[in-house]
Amino acid sequence: MPRTIITFGTFDVFHVGHLRVLQRAAALGDRLVVGVSADALNERKKGRVPVFSQGERLAIVAALKVVDSVFVEESLELKRDYIVEHGADVLVMGDDWAGKFDEFNDVCEVVYLTRTPAISTTAIIEHIADL
16 A cells, blocks of 8 residues: 655755755655645744745745655644645654654654754855855
8 A cells, every 4th residue: 555655844945955854755655745835834934935936846846756746835733634635644844843743643653854964944045145
Protein backbone atom coordinates (compact mmCIF):
# COMPACT_ATOMS: atom_id res chain seq x y z
CA MET A 1 0.00 0.00 0.00
CA PRO A 2 1.50 3.38 -1.00
CA ARG A 3 2.55 5.65 1.84
CA THR A 4 1.70 9.37 1.54
CA ILE A 5 3.88 11.96 3.26
CA ILE A 6 2.68 15.52 3.86
CA THR A 7 4.67 18.55 4.91
CA PHE A 8 4.12 22.29 5.08
CA GLY A 9 6.21 25.42 4.71
CA THR A 10 6.55 28.86 3.24
CA PHE A 11 9.50 27.90 0.99
CA ASP A 12 10.39 31.54 0.39
CA VAL A 13 13.84 32.27 -1.08
CA PHE A 14 14.19 28.55 -1.80
CA HIS A 15 17.52 27.18 -0.53
CA VAL A 16 19.38 23.90 0.01
CA GLY A 17 17.80 23.46 3.46
CA HIS A 18 14.36 23.39 1.83
CA LEU A 19 15.59 20.92 -0.78
CA ARG A 20 17.14 18.59 1.79
CA VAL A 21 14.07 18.47 4.04
CA LEU A 22 11.83 17.73 1.05
CA GLN A 23 14.19 14.99 -0.17
CA ARG A 24 14.32 13.44 3.29
CA ALA A 25 10.53 13.67 3.66
CA ALA A 26 10.01 12.03 0.26
CA ALA A 27 12.32 9.17 1.23
CA LEU A 28 9.89 8.22 4.03
CA GLY A 29 7.17 7.17 1.61
CA ASP A 30 5.90 6.81 -1.93
CA ARG A 31 4.15 10.14 -2.47
CA LEU A 32 5.05 13.62 -1.16
CA VAL A 33 2.34 16.27 -0.82
CA VAL A 34 3.45 19.80 0.13
CA GLY A 35 1.32 22.57 1.58
CA VAL A 36 2.80 25.95 0.66
CA SER A 37 1.76 28.78 2.99
CA ALA A 38 -0.49 31.38 1.41
CA ASP A 39 0.89 34.91 1.24
CA ALA A 40 -1.71 36.07 3.79
CA LEU A 41 -0.90 33.20 6.16
CA ASN A 42 2.82 33.97 5.94
CA GLU A 43 2.19 37.62 6.73
CA ARG A 44 0.05 36.66 9.75
CA LYS A 45 2.55 34.16 11.19
CA LYS A 46 5.84 35.92 10.30
CA GLY A 47 4.78 39.55 10.15
CA ARG A 48 6.07 40.06 6.60
CA VAL A 49 5.06 39.24 3.07
CA PRO A 50 7.20 36.64 1.31
CA VAL A 51 9.89 37.75 -1.13
CA PHE A 52 8.42 35.42 -3.76
CA SER A 53 4.68 35.36 -4.37
CA GLN A 54 2.47 32.44 -3.49
CA GLY A 55 2.21 31.47 -7.16
CA GLU A 56 5.98 31.59 -7.63
CA ARG A 57 6.61 29.50 -4.49
CA LEU A 58 4.01 26.93 -5.59
CA ALA A 59 5.68 26.68 -9.01
CA ILE A 60 9.16 26.24 -7.51
CA VAL A 61 8.08 23.49 -5.11
CA ALA A 62 5.90 21.75 -7.74
CA ALA A 63 8.88 21.61 -10.15
CA LEU A 64 10.94 19.46 -7.78
CA LYS A 65 11.09 15.81 -8.82
CA VAL A 66 10.59 14.60 -5.22
CA VAL A 67 7.27 16.47 -4.94
CA ASP A 68 4.14 14.78 -6.26
CA SER A 69 1.52 17.39 -5.38
CA VAL A 70 1.30 20.91 -3.96
CA PHE A 71 -1.56 22.95 -2.53
CA VAL A 72 -2.02 26.30 -0.80
CA GLU A 73 -2.12 26.16 2.99
CA GLU A 74 -4.62 28.87 3.87
CA SER A 75 -4.75 28.37 7.64
CA LEU A 76 -2.67 26.74 10.38
CA GLU A 77 -5.93 25.69 12.04
CA LEU A 78 -6.79 23.48 9.05
CA LYS A 79 -3.72 21.20 9.29
CA ARG A 80 -5.80 18.23 10.47
CA ASP A 81 -8.20 18.75 7.56
CA TYR A 82 -5.32 18.91 5.08
CA ILE A 83 -3.79 15.72 6.49
CA VAL A 84 -7.10 13.84 6.18
CA GLU A 85 -8.02 15.35 2.79
CA HIS A 86 -4.71 14.26 1.26
CA GLY A 87 -4.76 10.82 2.90
CA ALA A 88 -1.42 11.40 4.60
CA ASP A 89 0.15 8.53 6.50
CA VAL A 90 2.99 10.70 7.83
CA LEU A 91 3.26 14.40 8.70
CA VAL A 92 6.83 15.67 8.43
CA MET A 93 7.93 18.94 10.02
CA GLY A 94 11.27 20.48 10.96
CA ASP A 95 12.56 19.79 14.46
CA ASP A 96 12.12 23.46 15.33
CA TRP A 97 8.44 22.42 15.65
CA ALA A 98 9.19 19.33 17.80
CA GLY A 99 6.15 18.35 19.88
CA LYS A 100 3.87 21.02 18.42
CA PHE A 101 2.06 18.65 16.05
CA ASP A 102 1.86 15.55 18.23
CA GLU A 103 -1.91 16.09 18.45
CA PHE A 104 -2.14 14.62 14.92
CA ASN A 105 -0.76 11.24 15.99
CA ASP A 106 -4.35 10.01 16.04
CA VAL A 107 -4.65 10.43 12.23
CA CYS A 108 -1.05 9.89 11.06
CA GLU A 109 2.50 9.34 12.20
CA VAL A 110 4.31 12.60 13.05
CA VAL A 111 8.03 12.89 12.24
CA TYR A 112 10.29 15.85 13.04
CA LEU A 113 13.40 16.12 10.86
CA THR A 114 16.52 18.01 11.90
CA ARG A 115 17.04 21.24 10.02
CA THR A 116 20.06 21.91 7.85
CA PRO A 117 22.48 23.73 10.17
CA ALA A 118 23.43 27.37 9.63
CA ILE A 119 20.86 28.15 6.93
CA SER A 120 17.52 29.91 7.09
CA THR A 121 15.45 32.11 4.84
CA THR A 122 15.51 34.91 7.41
CA ALA A 123 19.33 34.78 7.60
CA ILE A 124 19.59 34.87 3.80
CA ILE A 125 17.23 37.86 3.56
CA GLU A 126 19.14 39.69 6.30
CA HIS A 127 22.48 38.93 4.61
CA ILE A 128 21.24 40.28 1.28
CA ALA A 129 19.88 43.42 2.98
CA ASP A 130 23.31 44.04 4.52
CA LEU A 131 25.13 43.89 1.18
